[in-house]
Amino acid sequence: MLNKYPLWKNLLIMAVLVFACIYAAPNLYPPDPAIQVTPARSGAEMSEQVLSQVREALGDKQIEFFGEEVKGSTALFRLTATDNQLPAKDAVQRLLGDEYIVALNLAPTTPEWLLNMGAGPMTLGLDLSGGVHFLMEVDMEEYLKGKMTNYREEFRNRLREENLRYRRIQLDDGKVVISFVDAAVRSEGSSFISRNYPEFLREEKDGEYADLVLTITEQKIKEFENYAIKQNLTTLRNRVNELGVAEPLVQRQGRNRIVVELPGVQDTAEAKKILGKAANLEFRLEAEPGASRFATEEYGFRSEERRTARLEKKIITTGDSVTNAQPSFDENGFPQVNIDLDSKGGAVMTQVTRKAVGKRMAVLFVERKPKTTYDVVDGKEVAKTVQVVEKSIISLATIQSTLGNSFRITGLESAEASELALLLRAGALAAPMYFVEERTVGPSLGKENIEQGVNSVILGLALVLGLMAIYYRLFGMVANIALLANIVILIALMSMIGATLTLPGIAGIVLTVGMAVDANVLIFSRIREELKAGRSPQQAINEGYNRAFLTIFDANLTTLIVAVILFAVGTGPVKGFAVTLSFGIITSMFTAIMLTRAIVNAIYGGRRIDSLSIGGRV
Amino acid sequence: MNTNFDFMRLRKAAMILSLLLIVVSVASIATRGLNLGLDFTGGTLLEVQYENAEALDKITSTLNNAGYRDVTVQNFGSETDVLVRMSEAFRDNLGNEVLAVLQQESAGNQLTLLRSEFVGAQVGEELRDEGGLALLLALFIVMIYVAARFQFKFSVGAVAALFHDVIIIIGLFSLFQWEFDLTVMAALLAVIGYSLNDTIVVSDHIRENFRVLRRGDAAEVINFSINQTLGRTIMTSLTTALVLLALMVVGGDIIHNFSVALMIGVVVGTYSSVFVASSILMSMNISREDLIPPEVEEIDDRP
Numbered sequence: 037m038l039n040k041y042p043l044w045k046n047l048l049i050m051a052v053l054v055f056a057c058i059y060a061a062p063n064l065y066p067p068d069p070a071i072q073v074t075p076a077r078s079g080a081e082m083s084e085q086v087l088s089q090v091r092e093a094l095g096d097k098q099i100e101f102f103g104e105e106v107k108g109s110t111a112l113f114r115l116t117a118t119d120n121q122l123p124a125k126d127a128v129q130r131l132l133g134d135e136y137i138v139a140l141n142l143a144p145t146t147p148e149w150l151l152n153m154g155a156g157p158m159t160l161g162l163d164l165s166g167g168v169h170f171l172m173e174v175d176m177e178e179y180l181k182g183k184m185t186n187y188r189e190e191f192r193n194r195l196r197e198e199n200l201r202y203r204r205i206q207l208d209d210g211k212v213v214i215s216f217v218d219a220a221v222r223s224e225g226s227s228f229i230s231r232n233y234p235e236f237l238r239e240e241k242d243g244e245y246a247d248l249v250l251t252i253t254e255q256k257i258k259e260f261e262n263y264a265i266k267q268n269l270t271t272l273r274n275r276v277n278e279l280g281v282a283e284p285l286v287q288r289q290g291r292n293r294i295v296v297e298l299p300g301v302q303d304t305a306e307a308k309k310i311l312g313k314a315a316n317l318e319f320r321l322e323a324e325p326g327a328s329r330f331a332t333e334e335y336g337f338r339s340e341e342r343r344t345a346r347l348e349k350k351i352i353t354t355g356d357s358v359t360n361a362q363p364s365f366d367e368n369g370f371p372q373v374n375i376d377l378d379s380k381g382g383a384v385m386t387q388v389t390r391k392a393v394g395k396r397m398a399v400l401f402v403e404r405k406p407k408t409t410y411d412v413v414d415g416k417e418v419a420k421t422v423q424v425v426e427k428s429i430i431s432l433a434t435i436q437s438t439l440g441n442s443f444r445i446t447g448l449e450s451a452e453a454s455e456l457a458l459l460l461r462a463g464a465l466a467a468p469m470y471f472v473e474e475r476t477v478g479p480s481l482g483k484e485n486i487e488q489g490v491n492s493v494i495l496g497l498a499l500v501l502g503l504m505a506i507y508y509r510l511f512g513m514v515a516n517i518a519l520l521a522n523i524v525i526l527i528a529l530m531s532m533i534g535a536t537l538t539l540p541g542i543a544g545i546v547l548t549v550g551m552a553v554d555a556n557v558l559i560f561s562r563i564r565e566e567l568k569a570g571r572s573p574q575q576a577i578n579e580g581y582n583r584a585f586l587t588i589f590d591a592n593l594t595t596l597i598v599a600v601i602l603f604a605v606g607t608g609p610v611k612g613f614a615v616t617l618s619f620g621i622i623t624s625m626f627t628a629i630m631l632t633r634a635i636v637n638a639i640y641g642g643r644r645i646d647s648l649s650i651g652g653r654v
Numbered sequence: 655m656n657t658n659f660d661f662m663r664l665r666k667a668a669m670i671l672s673l674l675l676i677v678v679s680v681a682s683i684a685t686r687g688l689n690l691g692l693d694f695t696g697g698t699l700l701e702v703q704y705e706n707a708e709a710l711d712k713i714t715s716t717l718n719n720a721g722y723r724d725v726t727v728q729n730f731g732s733e734t735d736v737l738v739r740m741s742e743a744f745r746d747n748l749g750n751e752v753l754a755v756l757q758q759e760s761a762g763n764q765l766t767l768l769r770s771e772f773v774g775a776q777v778g779e780e781l782r783d784e785g786g787l788a789l790l791l792a793l794f795i796v797m798i799y800v801a802a803r804f805q806f807k808f809s810v811g812a813v814a815a816l817f818h819d820v821i822i823i824i825g826l827f828s829l830f831q832w833e834f835d836l837t838v839m840a841a842l843l844a845v846i847g848y849s850l851n852d853t854i855v856v857s858d859h860i861r862e863n864f865r866v867l868r869r870g871d872a873a874e875v876i877n878f879s880i881n882q883t884l885g886r887t888i889m890t891s892l893t894t895a896l897v898l899l900a901l902m903v904v905g906g907d908i909i910h911n912f913s914v915a916l917m918i919g920v921v922v923g924t925y926s927s928v929f930v931a932s933s934i935l936m937s938m939n940i941s942r943e944d945l946i947p948p949e950v951e952e953i954d955d956r957p
Contacts, residue, residue: 489906492903547894550895595850598846604788
């Protein structure tokens, strides 16, 4: 029969709508302002004692709280008012001291049964939540230069060991040029390098000497770059964790950039200090037994509590120059750690260790911990946070020969070796980084942005709903239902995939509202045309939908193509816009065609009718 | 809607209007350039809120005297919100520094730093390149798609209409020196999507009518098609314009320029899908034969 949907189609549409309602629902529950307490040392547990201390601190300040939650080592206390967040944080931080990190957070209030179904609200972008955004660039050129210098040093040593005589080894525009004494040695050298260093392309060149020009493969360069970015990401994540931010984002962007977003943070200076913080490893020589007290310092060992050693104050080099550290096994199968330094660090290391063979060198691990003190200024208590530096020895080993860009620490247990390598890498940036972008959004501005965004959605929606109802009567109302359903499905989709909502994203939703009705307008004009052409109402509906479909499909597909391009090349806010726009197009196809058809069929389908309530002079 | 408007008779007038707009736009872009936003130029931006409104030239001179370079100061949204831009490279605490300088000049007026942004010059340059590339890529892919779905002449018409829209929007932004930032760039791409949408609907009807209507020359068929879709074109433009109006009025200042660009896009895009795309079709002598699959030629075997 004409204009009757089969049951399964109606059920499918119902199912999609119910599903969408469930997954969009969490966004209806506004999050509670909360404070979050985490132990400063990773691995520590949250004890009942700490919880009662927090309760006490909040009680003293008469700050109302509820819904205390402990998840792993993190405790969350919900507050009744946003204004209480800062005082609560200060009070709790003060009582707990620096053993714990207290941070502001927003606790979702999604009901249990929704959470159990995996539903959750959309995350808000920084422009809506307030916070700091950094873009950091990894200096790949510098990093690769360092790598090539390391190779040169390595070639020097290996060729000497192999008795392959050369005049000199030079770096020339990213290439290594080895000048052998004659062509015969060169061919031997060439095969030695092809066996041991397959990452190099070899080219022979005759000049003053028998030159061998080595070019590193693109693939290896990419490998290096990926390693450097990955290492820098890990280090940044470690550093960000020290900040105690609720939901930080540390992410690679493009080939050589890293985005760091810290919601809720306002103090950029402090954040930058920690992100870009200086060395956290120091290489120092052990002091001679009779050395002056002024030139030496005593430090404890990280692993053994009582053991200490006296070291020279002079620092050979710092963790900044460590580019890699890997546990491995030596020729005899004993565990060791291979350490790579950058060219600068390597040169200093060579210079110092040449005169210190037989002495011991220590690696000091440097940690910075925030310590808060409270002063009374003008009768008012002022909290002041300073960074306290703690240093401990993680390795003390005898120097067996002059060290260069890469050397190894031996005489370790296997577990020890991997632990040491981890510590050596933990704070090190594989490649230097600098800030190329920085944005701060105040919390009040974020709130204002949300308000304005929501207002424009409501106003835009109201205007469109009104216009459609007036112009297309009953059919207009059907389109309006579809439009509302479209927004619900769009929000559900975005919540499900964990997309971030930004202000341009909201603009995308608004634009979708305006454009989504297009499909219905197209269908309804077709139906009017068919009626005008003298078809019966039932036929007009059927023809209208069928004939408009291809047009709608073509038009939407092209818009979708543009949205995808926007997503691919855009960054930050533009991406947010592209996401909502593309989802909006897809969901609107479903609601504007399938859903309206189902409703129209339910109203008109399967019976004799004389006219349609579709407006116009029909 | 029972319109029967002879659009093709207005073709010449529309062509002149379009050319005029394009010439003015290109001239403005060439001579005045664009007021590029922070996203594209790099530099530092601070948004400061004053408790009581403060004269902008006073703020400007205060900052100039303090030694900051290329300072521009403008109100942002309200009298009390001030946007400060300068070419100063960012360093820690620059925001607080500037705030302190301004606070000193306006004692008794409470100042708050709402946001601070810094974009490196290199990033700006890259965004510019990427944006331009995205535009061209979008136009190119659209051209291929339309050529495949419709016919080559249609794709020339569609892409010409899109170029027309994009150039006029950029031209207006240049003429009035409105700030052209990343969101405006996003709006431009959205306009491409929107305007194309319109053009495709019209093209779809033209193609269908060439096949269905056995009589009438190209101008008549195109006219008929445009009139047929006019109701829909106006309705959709109206709904989109309404929501954009909502964005412009209550959406706040961060997306104001974005909404303006889209609004212009909707107006110009509607115009171009009616006049520009179809005019191009006319001047390329679109005919029924272009749209009907060529029949296999009979081999003439007579002597």
